[in-house]
Amino acid sequence: MNRKKLVTERVCVIHTMNTDRQVPPFETGSLRDPSELMRPERLGALKQTRLSFGRLLVNKMVTEGWEIRVDRLSLDEEGVGRVVYAIETPSRRFSFGVFSRNSPEGENTDRIIAEDWDLWAFLCEGEASPAMMDAQREELPHVMEGRATPDVLIWTRANRSSRFFGHVVDSLAAGHQPDIDHLAAGGYLTRSSGYYGNGLNGTKMFRALDDDHPLSRPYMSQMLAAYMLRVFGYDLAEHVAAARNPDAPELDDGIKRYLGTGNSSGVGIVLYLVNHPKQLHAWLRAREVALARAKSIDPSDSDLARFRSLLERTQRWFEEDDSSTNRFFASKDAIAAELARVSDHVDSVAADSLGGRFWEAVCQWAGTELQRETQEVLHSLLLDVRPAVCDGLEESLTVSERSDVVPGMDVATLRSQIDEGYAWALDIDFDRPDATRHFWYRSIENEEPRLGVRGRGPDEYELPADVARRVQSLRRDLDGFDPADSVAELLVEHPEHRYVVERVQNLHGLPYAEIRGNPLDADFVPLHFIACLKAMWGIQKAHPKSKGWVRGTFFQGAPLAQELSDCDQEYWMYPPKPERAAHWRDTQ
Amino acid sequence: MNLSAREVLDLSEQCFQAAGFDPGTARANAGAVWWAETYRGTGLAALEALLDPLDELDATTPTIEHRESPISVLDGRELPCLVSAVPALDLACAHAERYGTGITRVRDCALDSGEELLGALAYRAAKRGYVSLVLSVGGDGRSRTVFGTPDGSRPVVAETNLSASSNGYAVIDRAVRENRHRAREAPLFRAVFDGEARSTPYEATDARLLYRFLRQSVEPDPDEDGEPGFVVVCVDPSHPRYSADVNHVADHAVRDAGLFERVYSPEDVGDRVKRFVEEGVAVDRERWRRIFEFGNGVLAPPFEGSEKGAGFDLNELES
Numbered sequence: 019m020n021r022k023k024l025v026t027e028r029v030c031v032i033h034t035m036n037t038d039r040q041v042p043p044f045e046t047g048s049l050r051d052p053s054e055l056m057r058p059e060r061l062g063a064l065k066q067t068r069l070s071f072g073r074l075l076v077n078k079m080v081t082e083g084w085e086i087r088v089d090r091l092s093l094d095e096e097g098v099g100r101v102v103y104a105i106e107t108p109s110r111r112f113s114f115g116v117f118s119r120n121s122p123e124g125e126n127t128d129r130i131i132a133e134d135w136d137l138w139a140f141l142c143e144g145e146a147s148p149a150m151m152d153a154q155r156e157e158l159p160h161v162m163e164g165r166a167t168p169d170v171l172i173w174t175r176a177n178r179s180s181r182f183f184g185h186v187v188d189s190l191a192a193g194h195q196p197d198i199d200h201l202a203a204g205g206y207l208t209r210s211s212g213y214y215g216n217g218l219n220g221t222k223m224f225r226a227l228d229d230d231h232p233l234s235r236p237y238m239s240q241m242l243a244a245y246m247l248r249v250f251g252y253d254l255a256e257h258v259a260a261a262r263n264p265d266a267p268e269l270d271d272g273i274k275r276y277l278g279t280g281n282s283s284g285v286g287i288v289l290y291l292v293n294h295p296k297q298l299h300a301w302l303r304a305r306e307v308a309l310a311r312a313k314s315i316d317p318s319d320s321d322l323a324r325f326r327s328l329l330e331r332t333q334r335w336f337e338e339d340d341s342s343t344n345r346f347f348a349s350k351d352a353i354a355a356e357l358a359r360v361s362d363h364v365d366s367v368a369a370d371s372l373g374g375r376f377w378e379a380v381c382q383w384a385g386t387e388l389q390r391e392t393q394e395v396l397h398s399l400l401l402d403v404r405p406a407v408c409d410g411l412e413e414s415l416t417v418s419e420r421s422d423v424v425p426g427m428d429v430a431t432l433r434s435q436i437d438e439g440y441a442w443a444l445d446i447d448f449d450r451p452d453a454t455r456h457f458w459y460r461s462i463e464n465e466e467p468r469l470g471v472r473g474r475g476p477d478e479y480e481l482p483a484d485v486a487r488r489v490q491s492l493r494r495d496l497d498g499f500d501p502a503d504s505v506a507e508l509l510v511e512h513p514e515h516r517y518v519v520e521r522v523q524n525l526h527g528l529p530y531a532e533i534r535g536n537p538l539d540a541d542f543v544p545l546h547f548i549a550c551l552k553a554m555w556g557i558q559k560a561h562p563k564s565k566g567w568v569r570g571t572f573f574q575g576a577p578l579a580q581e582l583s584d585c586d587q588e589y590w591m592y593p594p595k596p597e598r599a600a601h602w603r604d605t606q
Numbered sequence: 607m608n609l610s611a612r613e614v615l616d617l618s619e620q621c622f623q624a625a626g627f628d629p630g631t632a633r634a635n636a637g638a639v640w641w642a643e644t645y646r647g648t649g650l651a652a653l654e655a656l657l658d659p660l661d662e663l664d665a666t667t668p669t670i671e672h673r674e675s676p677i678s679v680l681d682g683r684e685l686p687c688l689v690s691a692v693p694a695l696d697l698a699c700a701h702a703e704r705y706g707t708g709i710t711r712v713r714d715c716a717l718d719s720g721e722e723l724l725g726a727l728a729y730r731a732a733k734r735g736y737v738s739l740v741l742s743v744g745g746d747g748r749s750r751t752v753f754g755t756p757d758g759s760r761p762v763v764a765e766t767n768l769s770a771s772s773n774g775y776a777v778i779d780r781a782v783r784e785n786r787h788r789a790r791e792a793p794l795f796r797a798v799f800d801g802e803a804r805s806t807p808y809e810a811t812d813a814r815l816l817y818r819f820l821r822q823s824v825e826p827d828p829d830e831d832g833e834p835g836f837v838v839v840c841v842d843p844s845h846p847r848y849s850a851d852v853n854h855v856a857d858h859a860v861r862d863a864g865l866f867e868r869v870y871s872p873e874d875v876g877d878r879v880k881r882f883v884e885e886g887v888a889v890d891r892e893r894w895r896r897i898f899e900f901g902n903g904v905l906a907p908p909f910e911g912s913e914k915g916a917g918f919d920l921n922e923l924e925s
Binding site for chain 2: 505
């Protein structure tokens with residue numbers, strides 16, 4: 019029964035764990051103010067952390083020693099055919115079935131509704147029998163009508179990277195390793211588009227996964243599929259190279275480790291974040307709690323040594339990353355230079371004089387001296403200095419997004435919830451023509467959410483991305499009601515407000531649920547939202563193709579499949595570019 | 607073919623949005639389709655039957671005629687009953703929270719399609735913590751009574767079909783027609799206790815009232831003069847006015863009294879929901895295609911901007 023019980027945030031502090039991983043307490047008030055954190059520019063600056071879903075998956079795979087092996091492989095010399103991987107976890111087996119083709123140049127668009135892809139794949143529970151492979155081969159190309167069977171967890175689609183896949187194959191076929199400097203500009207062989215939600219195309223619902231299911235955390239199925247595309251990309255490249263030259267070397271493990279899975283994401287993600295505010299709040303809050311804990315720690319000498327080591331590695335990664343950030347993100351070189359300043363600053367501040375306020379002081383300094391993106395890199399690193407600051411937070415990432423209107427609430431209470439939580443929305447001047455220049459829609463041609471210009475398209479098909487404008491409209495109409503009237507009475511006369519009333523009521527007390535921006539504005543930059551979700555997923559790198567389309571890389575530096583069960587890599591983020599080895603040029 | 611539970615909800619929501627409902631109301635109506643599928647196995651069929659009326663729907667809203675007393679009256683404006691369903695439930699719940707009992711009478715709505723989705727209102731009210739009754743009478747005089755009561759995580763829902771309007775429906779209908787609903791004091795009490803007294807096993811007045819009204823709601827009205835429409839009744843068992851016996855009456859009604867033709871036990875429904883969540887919901891492909899194509903009404907037709915990929919200024923970087 020949820021009546022009369024609006025969601026209120028409870029600050030849960032884990033005071034003690036075991037002695038080796040003691041979780042420090044934090045002050046409730048030390049969490050960042052949403053008026054700062056929830057601005058699009060700030061969210062767009064966020065970086066992956068230990069709580070990003072890709073990292074959580076790798077951590078789980080390593081901790082539990084998952085085993086991944088090729089179960090069946092049938093590919094021709096062009097890499098066309100099918101492969102089934104077996105994924106063994108302590109509690110159950112999964113299979114990853116891949117259908118590989120080699121699309122003609124220029125056919126692939128990376129758009130999630132496209133029907134032309136180099137790779138179609140699915141992740142399922144149990145074994146992917148030949149009959150199941152045959153059935154899924156028929157269904158996967160049909161984006162809308164295709165049907166999975168209930169044991170299929172997720173579908174995914176991907177393309178070979180035109181820049182890097184061919185280069186790797188050509189190099190291996192020529193008997194040597196690829197040019198690492200060339201690969202560093204991108205960092206992947208296969209690139210997927212956005213990720214399909216559980217339950218689409220008849221796949222298994224997220225709700226159907228028990229708590230003890232290995233993939234029961236949000237996005238775990240999607241992340242495992244992305245990881246498997248990385249595995250398959252290497253196997254595919256080596257297979258095609260070997261078909262050309264039986265003596266072709268395998269791709270060097272150091273290079274494999276340095277590469278990941280590509281991702282291409284576009285404006286559809288903006289609507290995803292608007293439509294999943296509770297998930298957004300859960301992740302941001304977990305991250306902020308971890309950061310608050312980290313800042314409250316009085317660093318030991320070993321903490322400082324670890325921080326310097328991580329900082330140096332990260333600085334180098336930014337220096338070596340040749341991908342262009344264009345004008346939408348801070349340049350990698352600028353971030354690297356600022357990380358050097360962080361190092362100098364930490365050296366110059368005596369830890370013992372600040373005690374438990376050391377990291378807080380460093381962050382305050384960074385907040386005034388450095389760009390947002392560098393600040394967020396620093397925050398991410400602090401979570402890696404003492405990983406225990408993330409303990410107990412993973413569980414908080416699974417949220418129910420069900421909601422209902424609270425019809426008995428009086429108008430005065432609803433008004434005060436708006437005034438308290440949506441002052442930012444009430445401050446937007448919607449009389450300014452540029453404030454509503456855009457509208458969001460889905461078209462028959464594209465189906466994915468798109469951005470149109472108001473007055474130059476059918477804005478009667480507008481999607482409800484305009485939270486701030488709807489809140490303002492609701493707030494105006496509330497003034498026509500008696501404070502004692504009920505929300506139900508309001509909604510009889512104004513049913514058009516139901517969506518936003520439900521939203522306001524159910525998000526009350528969740529300070530990180532609403533992004534404080536206006537997606538209708540002429541100056542709106544979709545990349546800010548996209549970059550935020552990429553940080554949640556754990557994607558590194560960012561090569562914007564426009565202000566609404568960006569490519570990035572998952573799992574760069576992550577352990578390889580054969581290393582999961584016996585991994586001694588304590589930290590794999592921000593991998594250094596492998597040094598060229600003499601044998602890389604050896605012609606076999 | 608099989609649809610996941612998520613797809614049933616998404617498709618339904620899209621259809622209601624395509625018909626012009628606000629996204630919030632569309633989501634609530636989609637929940638009614640899911641309820642009908644999980645409790646009765648008929649949700650998608652009901653949605654398909656609704657497509658033609660929805661296609662012609664002028665998405666105007668019901669008009670509130672009266673809201674000052676615990677009985678609200680809505681003019682359904684000859685629109686499909688589903689248009690009035692969500693506001694009717696909200697009003698009844700809001701009044702129940704305030705007064706202990708809330709009643710919404712919806713007049714002049716079309717019940718020839720979507721009526722079975724009204725049962726979801728009883729479920730939804732029970733999820734919100736209310737004991738509830740949804741009483742409907744179609745143009746042919748046949749009526750349906752659906753009862754819902756909170757029961758842990760999944761309410762108990764029961765229903766009965768009658769060949770004529772129920773007594774319970776008739777007393778509310780008469781009270782409204784005779785303008786007695788404007789009395790601020792216990793109109794349900796007056797309506798139900800009008801006429802012949804009947805003994806009940808309960809001492810407390812509130813429990814006797816509910817017990818009597820429940821019985822009346824599954825008995826045919828001898829006068830058969832109820833006008834078509836529907837009534838939503840919500841009772842707040844935790845309201846300070848009421849005794850704990852209200853819960854006992856509700857429990858007794860669905861467990862022992864044999865009042866209803868069909869009682870959907872939470873355990874059975876839970877098993878069905880679990881199966882749907884794990885295996886999906888079977889649907890005829892042609893039915894799915896009709897629903898799917900109707901839902902595509904939310905998609906904008908091609909226009910100059912839609913041909914520009916992601917949108918203006920969103921394609922390749924301008925140099």
